[in-house]
Amino acid sequence: MGRFFKKKQNLSSNKNESTNETTDKPVLFDSLDKNVETISELFKDVDILRLKYINCCDRRLTCCIIFCDGMVDQSVINESIINPLMLSSVKDTDSVYTLMTQVIQIGGMKETDNVDEIVEAIAYGDTVLFAEGLGQAIILDTKGFQSRPINEPENEKNLSGSREGFTESLLVNLSMIRRRVLTSELKMKSYTIGRRTKTKAYICYMDGLVNKQILSELYRRLDKIDIDAVLDTNYITELIHDSPWSPFRTIGYTERPDAVVGKLLEGRIAIFLDGSPAVLTLPYLFIENFQSSEDYYLNFYYTSFSRMVRIIGFFLSVIVPSVYIAAVAFHHEMMPLQLFINITSERQTVPLPASLEALIMLFVFDILRETGVRMPSNIGQTLSIVGALVIGQAAVEAKLVAAPMIIVVALTGITGLLTPKLNSPIVYIRLMLLLLATAFGFYGIILGVSCVLIHIINLRSFGVPQLTISGKLRFQDIKDTVIRAPWWMMILRPGFAEDRVRSKEGGKS
Amino acid sequence: MNKKGKCFIIVLLMLFLLCGCQGYRGLDEMVIVTGIAIDKTPENDNYRLTFEIVDLTVPVKEMGLKGQVIESEGKTLFDAVRNAKKRITKKLYFGQAQIIIVSQEIARNEDVGIIIDWFLRDVECRETMCFIISQEETAREMFEIEALTHPLVSTEINNILELDQEVTSTTLCVELYKAFGGLHSEGEELALPVIHKAINNGKTVGETNGMAVFKDNKLVGFLPPNESKYYLFAIDEVKGGILTLSAFGEEHNISLEIFENKTGASFDYKDGKVKVTVKTDTTVYLGEVMRPYAPMDEKEINELEDIAKSELKKNISNSIKKVQSEFGADIYGFGNMIYKKDIKLWKQLAENWEEHFRTLEVEVESEIEIANTASLK
Known part of the structure; x- marks a missing residue:
């Protein structure tokens, strides 16, 4: 299999040379x-x-x-x-x-x-x-084509902070960044990608903050891209991904100019692509999956709590169905007596085994979710009624599905929506853990979770480990992770930045 | 395939195939046992087991929780457990069983170690099950009582026992693993909690009734609640309860609520005789003074403390003396204390420890502090 792919790659590269x-x-x-x-x-x-x-x-x-x-x-x-x-x-x-x-x-x-x-x-x-x-x-220069007006991005709505979002027009997007950083340190280098489309891209970074090694690595990878068209930044993401088969992101994206500026000032690099409102930022740490630009605009007590909710939500979404199956099918003694009796009583009259039920119900939930995304917004109400009443309540009344399973699926589904950037890994890890729990109970879950953790620890984004695990736990390193420390405490930038000192006095007067 | 891939597959197979997991068992394939009563049939000396199970024929959310009783007989306990399958469609599940009740008759005539054996060997049974002696003729009668606060009799009895230690300190919930320890440790005899039937508002209910004393793993007698409380004092298991005493000229009753108690025992070997000292240190609250209202001053409180000390000391030594003379069973674990601290001395005494125990000189020292008088307004 591997050999076959290699051959194919060779063929295609030969062709390119000849056209050049x-x-x-x-x-x-x-x-x-x-x-x-x-x-x-x-x-x-x-x-x-x-x-x-x-x-x-x-x-x-x-x-x-x-x-x-x-x-x-x-x-x-x-x-x-x-x-x-x-x-x-x-x-x-x-x-x-x-x-x-x-x-x-x-x-x-x-x-x-x-x-x-x-x-x-x-x-x-x-x-x-x-x-x-x-x-x-x-x-x-007489460019005068029409573009979409600047709106708030639909997918990244904030309670407070800027309401601006990127549009499809590259120059408008760059202007939104430029306006926020009024020093010559902000560099914007143009780049062209796509053999046939010749799409314009811009690579932005703060001179003096950015790590030069990461920058040259980015150029090296961009130079290697050989594709006829890039219609969205996701093309680039997949082409320069550190571990191409991993479902986890190693390059971030956002539609908010304020978020991009925040990332630039932490020493990150941003890639703008003409025709795409999503801007890539790199390197991307694992904790950024749980961060939102709003975290920095609201009170730090509140946002620290929201961060924890998101992280716990991610764990719940991944693990709840498999824990339920393991408890129900293998470790009956783990539940308190009353809970055990209630679940057993519910399960007496349903036809399917618990794990099959879980698989089906999770699949049904995914169908509902996908339909919700694809369908016109004016019939959304119908969907929620059909989804909630018909599939939820009626299935329990008709004794096709046990009621605890509906609760488990609902919890899984809701918590899954908390972290949209982790959507794709969540689906697969959840399924894998569910199958392992069906076969081996908690032993399987522990094995599966270990595998996932090993994978995440190995992930790198442009050479920077996604989970920065050092032998020593330093408070400075966790100030912007599970909690969001107040601004006067965050005096250092992330470890990969060239100049780590954000403010000498800690910003506190 | 390269070497790395082969190693990976071997490790993966080992992880999954050598883990020795139990198989998948759906919740609809089991009958939940919450309690077990053990009797003997008079005719053929078989064991008769009575299981209390959760009634799941109607959904719990419609009809509420209900218990049901299944009986079975067998030559051994395991035989009887499997024979129960003849009457029901699913296998019994013991993972959530809470209590084992053994009849007086079995406890008097057989080694309790024999009874415990199956429960300790079986995979499903928990070692935290409470091991109880029934004072009634049979153990299965206990499942016929009307539970007052919980629909399942086993849960009711289990909850009564678990809280009894904290509220009245007259019985002690002895879990299966502790009972096993009591049976097999040197110089210590087993004491198990006792339940019997009582009449409450015209209905038969269950009630704890002190502790049962074992000697050589066989039941020899009972300690009623007013004595078992002092047994608990001597073995440092008191967690609450009331001390009543008369003071101020005998006619006024006083209640002291026990807040905290610490008991320590030590021994002394002199001139071929062992002397054991039991020291209790109790903090109490003054809970009730049954006399016309009059504020208490320092002097009266000190007086009260002295009366309580001597009363407690007297009661504990009386209860120990009763156990020494009547049963000769070392349920206090004095022998075990010597075994742990002075193995050479224990080897001398071990042979006829029962005799030594009967004549053992036990000195009790009690310290009581009234921490709070809950002054009336």
């Missing part, structure tokens, strides 16, 4: 017509491409501007490009620099002779200006 060799950089000509023809040929059958010839500088020079309809801001083109070109009376017209410096009234412009770059610019909403006799073209 054949693409030579086409260069522009001096002739305007030839240049326009080259571009038109490349954009053949793209009917939104617009060409406009202009005689400028007292008819001494013929120009042509090319852009995609709908992607540009028409008023900018009219007022800042066409108008000045037509009215200008510049005499010296043998260089693009004259046009750039004396004629065109627009902020973002760049000269180039690379056809690939020109094509990309046109596709991204820029306007390209060609002129007769000049071997270069000017890329003019």
Whole structure:
């Protein structure tokens, strides 16, 4: 099996090399017509491409501007490009620099002779200006496409704090970050991913805080990516994951700009991708699964409690069905007499064995959950009625399912929703523990939990262990884990940051 | 497959196949036993077991909790347990059984160690089951009483016994493992709690009635509640209860509530004679003074303490003397104390410890402190 995969990988990498060799950089000509023809040929059958010839500088020079309809801001083109070109009376017209410096009234412009770059610019909403006799073209920033307005992210709602959420537009997203950090330390490096889509990505970090080794490791992994399209940041997540088969996340994501800035200031790196409102942050520690940006905006007593609730919820969600099965099928003496009698009495009249019942009911709950996510929101009420009444109450009344099982499934389901970032591991670990409990009782649960713990301890995010386990327990290391210490106590950044000191005096006056 | 993979599979197989787990047993495949009564049939000397089981023919949430009784006979206890299966559809489950009641007759004629054996060997039975002697003719009668506070008789009796030590300090709940210890340790005899029937509001109910004294693992007699309390004092098992005494010219009764008690025993070997000293140190609250209201001063309290001390001392030594002379059974574990502290001396005495015990000089010293008078307003 392994050999087979290796072969396939070799094949694909060979192919890539060959395609790279054949693409030579086409260069522009001096002739305007030839240049326009080259571009038109490349954009053949793209009917939104617009060409406009202009005689400028007292008819001494013929120009042509090319852009995609709908992607540009028409008023900018009219007022800042066409108008000045037509009215200008510049005499010296043998260089693009004259046009750039004396004629065109627009902020973002760049000269180039690379056809690939020109094509990309046109596709991204820029306007390209060609002129007769000049071997270069000017890329003019006229992007003007519509994007979704800034809303509160649906999946990460907060009680307090910023209501902003990322949109699909890369530049808008970057502006939300830039606005919050007003020093030159915030670096934003552009990167292009996707052989066919040429999707723009930005890698942001705080210079001086970020660990350079992690940064270079990130670039190394990004350079290795060979994929034709990246439509969402999850593509990148899976491609640069430390342990690709693990259900646990080793790269974080968020739709909240305030959360990203918080992570950047802890020495993390953020990856923005055009077209995706989810921003990746790394390295990602295991405890971040339980953190929320709101934890830092509310009183620390309250948020410490919420953290504990989330962590306990995760354990319950994973372990409750299997503990129930183990107690009911193997360790009857473990329950107090009254509880034992009540459960036994309930189980007298149901047809299925307890573990099969658990499997079926958990599956039914997952069906309900998945339906709830997929269906239109206006019929949500129907679902909750059908789910709660028909499957819950009626099944117990009809003696198809024992009542304690409904309680177990409900508890499992609700606690599972507490930690959305752990959704995928929860489903599998729960199932694995359930099967082990069915076969071996508590012994099986202990084995299963040990396996999961060993796996989590081995997880790394860009070389940083996800569960930072050192021999010594230092209070400084747990200040932002199970509890959230007050801000004046958190004077250090996480261990992987280059500069660990957040504030010297502890911030307390 | 490489070496690592092979090792992994071997370890995995070992983990799962060599763990010796019990099999899956659904809750609908069992009959829950809560208590067991052991009798003998007069005709053929078989054991007759009576099990109290939880009635699950109707759902508990509709009809409430109810008990049912199943009887069976067999040559041995295990035989009788399995024979019960002839009358019911499912196997009996002993994991939640709480009490074992043994009839007087068996306790007098047979070694109790024989009775305990099966319960200790069986996987399901808990060693924390309470081991009780019935003062009635048979043990199974106890399951016919009307329980006042719990629908199951076994739970009722178990709860009565467990709390008795803390509230009245007249009986001690002896768990199976402690009974086993009592049977097999050197220089110590077993004492087990006793229950009997009592009439309450026209109904027959169960009631604790002191302790049963064993000698050579056989029942020899009973200590009624007013004496068993002082037995508990001597073995340091008092956790509560009331001390009553008369003071202020005999006509006024006083109740002292025991808050805390610590008893220590020591021995002295001189001129071929053993002398045991039992020291009790009790903290009590003044609970009740049955006389027309008059505040107590320091002097009266001191006087009261002195009376209580001498009263307690007298009662404990009387109860010890009774056990020495009537039963000659060392239920206090004095022999065991010597065995633990001076093995050489014990080897000399062990052979006829019963004689030594009967003539043992026991000195009791009692200390009482009235910590609180609960002054009236």
